[in-house]
Amino acid sequence: MTSSLIRGRPRHATARIGVRVGHAVLGGVTGAAWLVLPVMTTTAQDPVPAAAREPVATARADGASTADYVMPLVAVAAAGALGGYGYVRRVRRARSRTTPGIVSTAPPVPSPVDVERQARAALVLADDCVRTSRQALGYVDGGDPAAEALRTAETELSAAFAIWRRYEEGIPGDDRGRRQALAGVVGRCAEAGRRLDAAAEGFDAEWDAGDALAVAEGRFRELAARTGKVAGALTEAGEHYGSGAVAAVLGYVEQAKDRLVFATGRLNQARRDADSGDGDGMRRGVCAAEGAVAQAGVLLGGVAGLAAELRTAAGLVPAALTGAEKELAGVREAASPSRLAHADTVLAAVREELTGGPYDPLDALRRVVRAVEGAGGGRSGVISAGAELVARSALGAADDFVEVHRRAVGAEARALLAEARRAAAGDADRLARRARELAGRDVRAHGNPYAGEAAHESGLAGAVLGGVLLGEEADGGPVVTFGGPQTRARLR
Template sequence: MRKGWTTALTLSACALIAGVGASAAAATAPVQLGAGYILDDAGVMDSSGAAEAQERLEQLYADTGVDLYAVFVDEFTDPADSESWANTVAEQNGLGPSQYLLAVAVDSRQYYLSADSAGPLAEDQVVRIEADIRPDLSAEDYSGAVIAAADSMSAALGDDAGAPGAAPGGGSGFGTVLILAVVLGGIALVAWLFIRRRRAKAAPAPGGPGQAPVEQVPTEELRRRAASALVETDDAIKTSEQELGFARAQFGDEATAAFVEALAAARTDLDEAFSLQQKLDDGEPDTEEQVRAWNSRIVELCERANTRLDERAAEFDELRKLEQNAPEALARVQEARQRAAATVEPARERLAGLTEQYAPEALVTVADNPDQAADRLEFAAAELAEAQQALGGGDGGEAAVSIRAAEDAVAQAEQLSAAVDTLAVDLALAEKNATALIAELEQDVAAANALPDADGRLAAAVTAARQQIDTARGQLTGAKRPLAALQGLEAVDDQIDALIRAVRDEQSQAQRARQLLAQVMTQAHAQVRAAEDFITARRGAVGAEARTRLAEAGASLVRARQLEASDPQQALAQAQRAEQLAAQAIQSAQNDVGAFGGMGGGGMSGGGSGGMLGAVFGGIVLNSVLGGGRSSGGMGGLGGLGGLAGGMGGFGSTGGGRSRGRISPGSFGGGGTRGRRGGGRF
């Protein structure tokens, strides 16, 4: 299918390019593949070497049904890193799962083998192929590198014949017509390459791999890009925080200080990004210029946060090196899983007791926590069994992947169980505070009745306060809803206080704010904590809006603490804002979970999935499942969820992304650390 004319035309074109293309090295944007398997844009192969490489790749396809394309350029650009460049070429040329692309930049001495995760080669086989071709690349034997890749690929696919078959014939039967066609075709190809290269040089730099710069992006696309960046970066930071916790427990604070610093800086960038998103989401209208400026800044901050983490990712992996101490790590995680398993039934019993006291809506953030914790532990058990099997087979790398996933799942199980006790304490405290606030409101009502009320505003506030007091008392009896009662009481308390403050002196106002501030601060802290627990353990389903509300709630709570001593009134306003935003975060997160393909709640448990659905729900394997296209990693928003229910059968691939291998958990680092780290320099 790929012989005869194709081979002759490719070889003729290569010879012509070698003859006329002795120009200075040029950076090359992602290219369009030609009719053959070899595109020598750098002019590094002679005609005989190109012929031999082409024949070997044709034989590879005949023997295995797998295609391998090879592209040689001077330097990679738009994007400049080898992985993104190779994956972009594969995507733009429509390569399928059984089609691989070897990209080599001869001047910058970079290379990368782009592979679809759904293809016939496993990730370790792809890595082995890359290792097999490096000696030939280092020796600048580029046709030899292509042949070595084909031989290694044949061996990996079970075809050990390796050697190419007979050279394609038919060259002498075409005579003058064939020669003329080859020459004309070669001239046309050279002209096309010349025009394409000039266009590539003139093209503007993109805003990211395969993306236009933000100033050329429509506003709605810029909004989507910013929201996607927020979700991806928030997930990267949450995963990095958890991984850092494991490392600190294992190696101590001194050994992990640099990672703590990098994570803190990334968190600062993300907090600023969330603050900008909150400004975009509030009720105040924004100009087109503000919308574009703030969304562009969000993208910039998220990219910087990911870069901060990525710069330390390799060093962090070197520190942990789970594959080197896999037996010890396996034993440690097995013990941790046993401890976590012992907390599930007590949490279930505690939840049952809370159910007898409180209304369902008061317990919504922990209603399925024991089931979710059991799900995570089931997933951890399956991963630990795989790790044990891998160690028995001498595969420490595979064991490390399973241990890392189990470690993350166990930590989430512990968090889910602990959240039940935490909410129990918070509900009891809210009930106590609501009772105290009722007493204070009654005093406010009495005080308001004693004040002059020329326009009747105080009388209306008193009526509203009495109605809310009656409602709150009902919410504190039977199936209690103390958080709702407290929120309603605080609302009317704000109203009546605003009126009473008009007739009180400044000292009295500050004193009143201090009295109320402690209660509101406690409640705000409880609400923020409940939102954080709910979102973190279900981050696989939660989008940017809920995360933004939670981040801004935390920032308001910090500001409240800072102002507590110097300006209690402003501190009170910030604490109340934090409480309201946390409540909005919970509501938005619940909506996201409910929209998660019908898989929220108890439906995530069981089903013979080995806990995998729960792991996805908790974001443990989020980067692999939600990745779309051929990027090296990252979430890309929640758009990848559409095919989740129908495409998770074996949990073995993402269904078309060019990231490699099995579903695996996240590690320390930004969104860019979530793909395979392959290729390199030669």
């Protein structure tokens, strides 16, 4: 049976063995030559008479038997020694290797920094795929397999974000465990993308079955009609509650108009392509318009939602102050005096704001809730309702911002937002606000490579920043649609 070492030996190792065998054969040949040399010498150099040749030959054979064989024996011994030495060296080298007989040619092991960078990139890509697929699915009726794939992908992505957050907190603590955690992040993200890739063909079939162009045009007209009303609501909220209360959505109406301008151009081109029979061109235009219209809806919805939340919070603040006083009265004997003093100060400041002119009711409600919770209360109905309201507002604001700036937002902000969705109200508010802060930092650091005047006039810059287009080419690149990493840019 062939040895496993031999089967695993590479070609250059076999070549070295051949050289050693050649050396041994050469030594044997040299020894044989020495054995034959005395006889050849006797025959060629002793021209004696025939009558005298036999005694002379006999005598020489007797007298030279020891001396003539010394050199051949030395040569044979040297060849054997060389062969043995080569064998010992080969055995020692084989024992010192992890794979016997194989020179290490494996690629270098990625550093922890490289593996961490890969995990971050996987999280961002998977989150983008899930967000885009969810957005695209909103334009398709039915599509149960695609919807199921999206739900599975969302579950896998949520698990990946949870692993990443534990990793950021130092869990696990050992190097091997941390490397395995990063591998788990990459694996979960890959599975999320695989599920979406597998459902892309079915989604396309559902999309083709409907009148996508008409649906996109209808939603475009609806949003265009809402723009003026939402802009008026933003102005009114700013005047009533102060500019600080609406700072999170300043510029959203203008960005929505920018997305609608982009959608206008793509819908017009899609209509021309449809009239000329260019089905592929029509599809690219419609899908690009769908993404832009959906993001315009997010932006306008964010403004309208904040205005409604401010009104709700303004109505809840007086009741929250009364409820907070009752909560603090019930914990004064057990609570820390310093925390009670801080809570009393906060409540007094909020009461003063109520009569001092425009104020941010969401911020006031947030401070009341935190003051009571810090003192050990916060379980009453009104305080709990206030906590839910501010957490929901913070989550919505952070999610909207990430949604319309997908091209620039990194893994940390997305992971914090994912954790905020799983957290209780108080922690959800804190985490979501931090996620929004990090996302804004990412956008400022990213800049805008499509900063030309033409790109702004056509809405191209906003479409790329929002992830509607892939942004790999000067014209913005292919539109991004339902699917995972392998299929989401298929509409080229």
